[in-house]
Amino acid sequence: MRARTFTESGRRAQIVTAAIEVIAEGGFAKASFSRIAKRAGLSSTGMISYHFAGKDDLLAACVAEIEQVMRAFMEPRIDAAEGHVGQLRAYIESNVAMVGEHPAEVRALIDLVKNAGSRSEAVNGRLTLFEQHFRTGQKAGAFRPFDTRAVALAFTAGLDAVVATAAAEQTGPAELARLGRELADLYVRAAAPETKGER
Amino acid sequence: MRARTFTESGRRAQIVTAAIEVIAEGGFAKASFSRIAKRAGLSSTGMISYHFAGKDDLLAACVAEIEQVMRAFMEPRIDAAEGHVGQLRAYIESNVAMVGEHPAEVRALIDLVKNAGSRSEAVNGRLTLFEQHFRTGQKAGAFRPFDTRAVALAFTAGLDAVVATAAAEQTGPAELARLGRELADLYVRAAAPETKGER
Amino acid sequence: MRARTFTESGRRAQIVTAAIEVIAEGGFAKASFSRIAKRAGLSSTGMISYHFAGKDDLLAACVAEIEQVMRAFMEPRIDAAEGHVGQLRAYIESNVAMVGEHPAEVRALIDLVKNAGSRSEAVNGRLTLFEQHFRTGQKAGAFRPFDTRAVALAFTAGLDAVVATAAAEQTGPAELARLGRELADLYVRAAAPETKGER
Amino acid sequence: MRARTFTESGRRAQIVTAAIEVIAEGGFAKASFSRIAKRAGLSSTGMISYHFAGKDDLLAACVAEIEQVMRAFMEPRIDAAEGHVGQLRAYIESNVAMVGEHPAEVRALIDLVKNAGSRSEAVNGRLTLFEQHFRTGQKAGAFRPFDTRAVALAFTAGLDAVVATAAAEQTGPAELARLGRELADLYVRAAAPETKGER
DNA sequence: TATGAATGAGTATTCATTCAT
DNA sequence: TATGAATGAATACTCATTCAT
Numbered sequence: 001m002r003a004r005t006f007t008e009s010g011r012r013a014q015i016v017t018a019a020i021e022v023i024a025e026g027g028f029a030k031a032s033f034s035r036i037a038k039r040a041g042l043s044s045t046g047m048i049s050y051h052f053a054g055k056d057d058l059l060a061a062c063v064a065e066i067e068q069v070m071r072a073f074m075e076p077r078i079d080a081a082e083g084h085v086g087q088l089r090a091y092i093e094s095n096v097a098m099v100g101e102h103p104a105e106v107r108a109l110i111d112l113v114k115n116a117g118s119r120s121e122a123v124n125g126r127l128t129l130f131e132q133h134f135r136t137g138q139k140a141g142a143f144r145p146f147d148t149r150a151v152a153l154a155f156t157a158g159l160d161a162v163v164a165t166a167a168a169e170q171t172g173p174a175e176l177a178r179l180g181r182e183l184a185d186l187y188v189r190a191a192a193p194e195t196k197g198e199r
Numbered sequence: 200m201r202a203r204t205f206t207e208s209g210r211r212a213q214i215v216t217a218a219i220e221v222i223a224e225g226g227f228a229k230a231s232f233s234r235i236a237k238r239a240g241l242s243s244t245g246m247i248s249y250h251f252a253g254k255d256d257l258l259a260a261c262v263a264e265i266e267q268v269m270r271a272f273m274e275p276r277i278d279a280a281e282g283h284v285g286q287l288r289a290y291i292e293s294n295v296a297m298v299g300e301h302p303a304e305v306r307a308l309i310d311l312v313k314n315a316g317s318r319s320e321a322v323n324g325r326l327t328l329f330e331q332h333f334r335t336g337q338k339a340g341a342f343r344p345f346d347t348r349a350v351a352l353a354f355t356a357g358l359d360a361v362v363a364t365a366a367a368e369q370t371g372p373a374e375l376a377r378l379g380r381e382l383a384d385l386y387v388r389a390a391a392p393e394t395k396g397e398r
Numbered sequence: 399m400r401a402r403t404f405t406e407s408g409r410r411a412q413i414v415t416a417a418i419e420v421i422a423e424g425g426f427a428k429a430s431f432s433r434i435a436k437r438a439g440l441s442s443t444g445m446i447s448y449h450f451a452g453k454d455d456l457l458a459a460c461v462a463e464i465e466q467v468m469r470a471f472m473e474p475r476i477d478a479a480e481g482h483v484g485q486l487r488a489y490i491e492s493n494v495a496m497v498g499e500h501p502a503e504v505r506a507l508i509d510l511v512k513n514a515g516s517r518s519e520a521v522n523g524r525l526t527l528f529e530q531h532f533r534t535g536q537k538a539g540a541f542r543p544f545d546t547r548a549v550a551l552a553f554t555a556g557l558d559a560v561v562a563t564a565a566a567e568q569t570g571p572a573e574l575a576r577l578g579r580e581l582a583d584l585y586v587r588a589a590a591p592e593t594k595g596e597r
Numbered sequence: 598m599r600a601r602t603f604t605e606s607g608r609r610a611q612i613v614t615a616a617i618e619v620i621a622e623g624g625f626a627k628a629s630f631s632r633i634a635k636r637a638g639l640s641s642t643g644m645i646s647y648h649f650a651g652k653d654d655l656l657a658a659c660v661a662e663i664e665q666v667m668r669a670f671m672e673p674r675i676d677a678a679e680g681h682v683g684q685l686r687a688y689i690e691s692n693v694a695m696v697g698e699h700p701a702e703v704r705a706l707i708d709l710v711k712n713a714g715s716r717s718e719a720v721n722g723r724l725t726l727f728e729q730h731f732r733t734g735q736k737a738g739a740f741r742p743f744d745t746r747a748v749a750l751a752f753t754a755g756l757d758a759v760v761a762t763a764a765a766e767q768t769g770p771a772e773l774a775r776l777g778r779e780l781a782d783l784y785v786r787a788a789a790p791e792t793k794g795e796r
Numbered sequence: 797t798a799t800g801a802a803t804g805a806g807t808a809t810t811c812a813t814t815c816a817t
Numbered sequence: 818t819a820t821g822a823a824t825g826a827a828t829a830c831t832c833a834t835t836c837a838t
Contacts, residue, residue, distance in 0.1 A: 029228065029314075114313050114314075115226075115228065146381060146384070146385065147377075147378070147381045150361050150378055150381050150382060150385075151381075151385055153357070153360045153361050153364055154357030154358070154360060154361050154382060154385060155357065156360070157356045157357045157359065157360030157361075158352070158353030158354065158356045158357035158360075159353070160356065161352045161353060161355070161356030161357075162349055162352050162353055162356075165352055178346075179346070179349055182345060182346045182349050182350075183349060183353060185345070186345065186349075186350060186353060186389045186390075187389065189388060189389050189391070190385045190386065190388050190389035191385075192388070
């Protein structure tokens with residue numbers, strides 16, 4: 001059962017896209033099945049229930065879809081960067097830059113993260129990604145010793161907040177680039193080792 | 200007219216307390232009048248509407264109540280600190296420490312802040328407080344030059360995230376103190392001026 | 399989209415019928431969704447909201463339905479009459495006669511007209527119909543000169559009152575015919591030209 | 598019990614006045630106890646329930662109060678008129694003229710009459726007044742023979758409609774006088790005997 | 797008298813979900 | 818697959834009335 005191909009089957013993808021748009025525009029709270037169905041061009045909410053086990057399932061599919069888009073955008077940029085510090089910087093800057101390219105996805109994801117909370121794998125996934133990066137970076141001397149979990153939490157939440165505000169204000173690409181550098185500077189300094197680091 | 204005493208009159212206060220508890224436990228989304236009424240021991244939601252002009256009014260009363268509690272706890276600690284850096288540190292540490300004293304209030308406020316968004320005065324109030332502190336600190340040479348708005352956003356959101364997680368996990372006071380210092384260190388380093396950079 | 403057939407689709411028509419009955423029996427004020435749902439044999443008010451955009455929509459559908467019934471009954475009788483005076487008489491007599499055939503519709507419409515007031519197209523439609531009829535009749539010498547608006551108001555309201563009372567008292571067809579003639583006489587005399595008119 | 602003086606005791610009168618204003622402005626439907634209490638400067642609806650046995654009681658008191666005002670205005674004018682026709686004319690003209698003097702009372706009464714329906718004594722009182730006037734007038738040869746009840750219904754309802762529209766449109770006194778004459782003409786002609794009458 | 801509080805039923809509307817076709 | 822219909826609970830809010838003080 002449910003052996004779906006990697007890319008969502010037609011209708012499913014269509015519904016997910018509609019849901020993301022609805023969330024991006026009206027927020028998580030107003031993302032009802034009927035609104036999503038209307039946006040998807042469906043005449044009834046029944047089809048959503050048919051394709052998804054429930055609201056949580058649909059939301060999870062949205063998160064998965066958005067993450068894929070984000071990964072496609074951010075991963076090359078992060079991989080191109082060198083060193084732990086460089087990669088941290090690349091993550092932050094490319095994340096902020098995404099607002100210019102995929103504003104709906106970014107807005108929707110932040111809303112989903114806020115409301116899904118710690119139940120979501122996606123949220124925890126990003127957290128552990130940061131933590132692991134910090135731990136290996138600390139071993140390599142790129143970062144000073146600190147509570148990796150707390151800092152991962154603070155960094156991701158701060159990043160989300162800046163990104164959300166930028167998205168809400170329809171910031172232009174140049175300003176986004178500046179914001180990204182600003183935030184990257186902030187975090188790099190916060191994580192930098194006492195003396196001289198990898199950088 | 201309506202000159203209510205400083206501390207809320209009996210029932211109003213009782214309802215506000217119940218609302219805060221409900222929000223703290225189930226989140227903003229599940230904080231319906233019926234749940235709050237049940238928690239407050241009221242036989243109907245009508246009484247809430249009797250005491251408050253509407254949901255926004257009740258929520259505003261919750262925010263006001265929580266802020267009062269927070270101010271009572273944090274202000275003396277912040278005032279006792281010296282210098283821009285010291286006060287920033289005191290703000291962060293006392294905010295994290297509050298989780299041990301008033302966990303429900305803290306959790307509820309964070310949820311309210313997340314969902315009220317930029318409409319709320321309270322949220323913007325904290326933001327501008329941070330911004331002003333940063334600006335005067337920059338003039339005094341205590342902080343390096345940075346985008347005060349972006350950093351204020353990142354700091355407050357990060358602080359909230361750490362606090363929310365700590366609240367959810369019922370962290371003990373010793374661990375809270377450590378977390379506060381950790382986060383304060385992080386932010387102080389991030390905002391520290393170039394010179395003498397450990398960098 | 400939404401190209402409904404001329405006669406309402408099953409459930410919609412059923413709800414409209416129920417609403418008309420409820421209004422006819424308890425008046426506009428007591429025509430709540432729950433009463434209508436109960437009368438229509440529906441388990442919840444949700445179905446009404448499913449079929450109609452809101453209360454106004456349902457009420458408008460009721461008016462439309464009733465007007466259709468009235469037109470089907472009255473139009474042939476009016477068209478069969480000759481001259482401005484004859485048609486005025488036919489309008490009044492057929493309107494009163496309707497009470498015998500469709501008492502619920504008549505009672506409901508009068509209540510709707512009273513409460514919808516001047517907002518409704520239907521009300522104003524009848525008024526302007528009367529006014530235009532008066533104006534052309536005046537030019538043709540069938541009616542004396544008078545304030546067409548004021549007289550249209552007085553005539554329609556008086557007609558409604560007589561009809562409403564007749565409906566409430568479940569008057570028989572013979573008595574209705576007499577009432578119709580009586581009222582037609584009254585209005586024809588009131589509108590008749592000074593000397594000898596068309597009549 | 599309930600031996601009240603002729604003019605309402607202070608608070609009662611105050612509440613009645615407030616109720617009339619509220620009905621005149623927002624219509625019967627929006628005339629809730631809370632709105633009336635607010636308008637009357639009362640801090641709770643409890644006082645209304647204390648002074649009146651229920652909503653119907655309050656409404657009846659409003660009708661009584663308005664009728665007294667109307668009688669004070671109209672009766673002298675009617676008594677000054679001579680003959681059955683003259684008095685009919687005086688009734689109509691003074692009723693329309695009242696809109697200029699007591700718009701709130703007029704608007705409220707019409708709304709009350711519409712919604713109270715035939716239950717109210719006041720409504721039936723006016724009806725029987727008209728009927729009796731018609732009957733004696735018919736005997737005196739001032740009016741042609743007609744169904745006194747039906748005509749009384751039609752006349753009063755038509756009068757109300759014209760008055761209500763005039764009140765809603767804030768018609769000036771000159772136009773009101775013209776409207777009154779227009780309507781009086783209409784009704785006098787409608788009731789006039791075949792040949793030459795008293796007139 | 798007057799207040800403030802309380803009640804319980806009532807309002808329209810929205811929701812996710814189910815199901816027969 | 819897809820639709821349209823149906824359900825029943827939930828939403829915030831208003832209502833007239835009652836009652837202790």
